[in-house]
Amino acid sequence: MSFQTDSERAQLQARIIALESLQTIARELTAELDLDVLLKKILLAAMDVSRSTAGSLFLYDAATHELVFKVIVGGGGDALKETRIPADKGIAGESFIQQRVIHVENAQTDPRYFAAPAVSVGLFVRQLLAVPLLAQARAIGVLEVMNKDSGQPYSDDDIELLTAFASQSAIAIENARLYGQVLDERDRILAVEAAVRHELARDLHDGPAQMLSALIMEIRFLRELAVREPNKLMTEFLNLEAVAQKAMYQTRNILFDLRPVILEQQGLGPALEQYVMRLRMVEPFKITLNAETLRTRFEPKVEAAIFSIVQEAVNNAKKHSGATHLEIDAVENDSALTIAVRDDGRGFDVSQIQANYGQRGSLGLLNMKERAEIARGKLEIDSEKEKGTTVRLSLPLQ
Ligand SMILES: Nc1ncnc2c1ncn2[C@@H]1O[C@H](COP(=O)(O)OP(=O)(O)OP(=O)(O)O)[C@@H](O)[C@H]1O
Ligand SMILES: [Mg+2]
Numbered sequence: 001m002s003f004q005t006d007s008e009r010a011q012l013q014a015r016i017i018a019l020e021s022l023q024t025i026a027r028e029l030t031a032e033l034d035l036d037v038l039l040k041k042i043l044l045a046a047m048d049v050s051r052s053t054a055g056s057l058f059l060y061d062a063a064t065h066e067l068v069f070k071v072i073v074g075g076g077g078d079a080l081k082e083t084r085i086p087a088d089k090g091i092a093g094e095s096f097i098q099q100r101v102i103h104v105e106n107a108q109t110d111p112r113y114f115a116a117p118a119v120s121v122g123l124f125v126r127q128l129l130a131v132p133l134l135a136q137a138r139a140i141g142v143l144e145v146m147n148k149d150s151g152q153p154y155s156d157d158d159i160e161l162l163t164a165f166a167s168q169s170a171i172a173i174e175n176a177r178l179y180g181q182v183l184d185e186r187d188r189i190l191a192v193e194a195a196v197r198h199e200l201a202r203d204l205h206d207g208p209a210q211m212l213s214a215l216i217m218e219i220r221f222l223r224e225l226a227v228r229e230p231n232k233l234m235t236e237f238l239n240l241e242a243v244a245q246k247a248m249y250q251t252r253n254i255l256f257d258l259r260p261v262i263l264e265q266q267g268l269g270p271a272l273e274q275y276v277m278r279l280r281m282v283e284p285f286k287i288t289l290n291a292e293t294l295r296t297r298f299e300p301k302v303e304a305a306i307f308s309i310v311q312e313a314v315n316n317a318k319k320h321s322g323a324t325h326l327e328i329d330a331v332e333n334d335s336a337l338t339i340a341v342r343d344d345g346r347g348f349d350v351s352q353i354q355a356n357y358g359q360r361g362s363l364g365l366l367n368m369k370e371r372a373e374i375a376r377g378k379l380e381i382d383s384e385k386e387k388g389t390t391v392r393l394s395l396p397l398q
Pocket of ligand 2: 365
């Protein structure tokens with residue numbers, strides 16, 4: 001039987017309380033889905049648990065291999081927010097790369113200490129505990145607490161508590177990020193859907209709806225004519241028929257754009273042929289198609305993706321290029337399928353459009369790029385002012 005002194009008992013009790021509060025915090029954290037709020041809560045809780053007077057939380061940016069200051073408490077605080085350090089620099093960097101806890105008793109004299117460049121934080125760091133944030137054994141950031149209120153070094157208990165806390169926190173961060181991604185994705189799908197509806201409304205308005213009003217006018221005219229000059233009726237009927245026919249073509253084109261059944265049933269080659277045939281009936285420019293070598297059938301979603309890239313490229317040529325000639329070249333050989341849509345129109349500055357694409361409110365180029373990813377193909381857009389534009393999709397065939 002072991003005897004406990006009063007102080008041992010008090011220590012044990014304090015530890016139990018700390019663990020309990022940690023559990024409560026961890027539960028609360030997983031419910032927080034706003035990433036910024038969550039990160040702040042994590043840091044404040046970590047400082048609270050370890051009785052620290054300062055702290056910072058870094059998240060890793062894999063694209064640049066940097067650690068980004070997300071929350072800072074103490075010293076210069078907000079001035080450092082969103083500043084970056086190389087992911088392998090400093091005590092935080094070492095903790096991140098080696099995925100281990102680092103405890104130093106006097107940080108500012110430690111050779112690894114790396115003050116963020118060009119910012120005076122106005123904080124003298126003594127004790128420092130850096131704990132990696134590990135999610136499924138992968139480091140996603142670092143949690144640092146500094147300067148215990150007692151002025152003492154961090155204890156083993158502190159380290160143990162913070163390590164447990166950091167792993168809970170990392171899970172909560174991953175949750176919040178996934179949630180953020182789902183929200184982004186939902187917004188994007190809603191935007192695409194709204195754009196499709198918008199386009200459909202515009203097509204119906206500009207096409208069949210206008211043709212129908214022309215038809216009504218023509219019929220009224222015919223009624224008068226039947227009374228006044230019935231001998232002229234025959235020629236006017238021809239007119240009427242032509243307008244009705246055009247309305248039918250346009251409606252069929254819209255239906256085809258919405259759901260090209262022939263694509264599902266017969267594949268890309270026949271679908272392209274039918275598509276071009278329909279275009280020729282209503283578009284003023286010359287359209288050439290070369291699709292004789294197409295034979296491979298792909299998964300339905302891949303075929304749909306390829307086809308809608310062609311549709312968007314053609315729509316862009318129709319809307320923006322003022323071309324007199326449009327050429328669709330679809331070539332398949334043993335190793336690849338390449339589809340190029342080429343117009344001889346006014347062209348545009350691709351990099352300039354892409355540079356501020358987010359602010360444009362258009363989706364066409366972005367959709368083409370995403371559809372190319374679905375088809376695991378490579379999309380290139382070449383355009384030259386006054387020469388024309390080529391959109392080219394290449395798909396490797398195994
Ligand atoms: N073939 C082309 N010829 C000339 N300019 C083009 C051509 N294709 C695209 N562009 C230019 O690039 C811009 C972006 O194209 P994108 O398809 O993303 O948008 P949009 O056609 O304007 O709108 P949305 O496709 O969303 O209806 C166009 O607004 C146009 O200025
Ligand atoms: Mg477009």
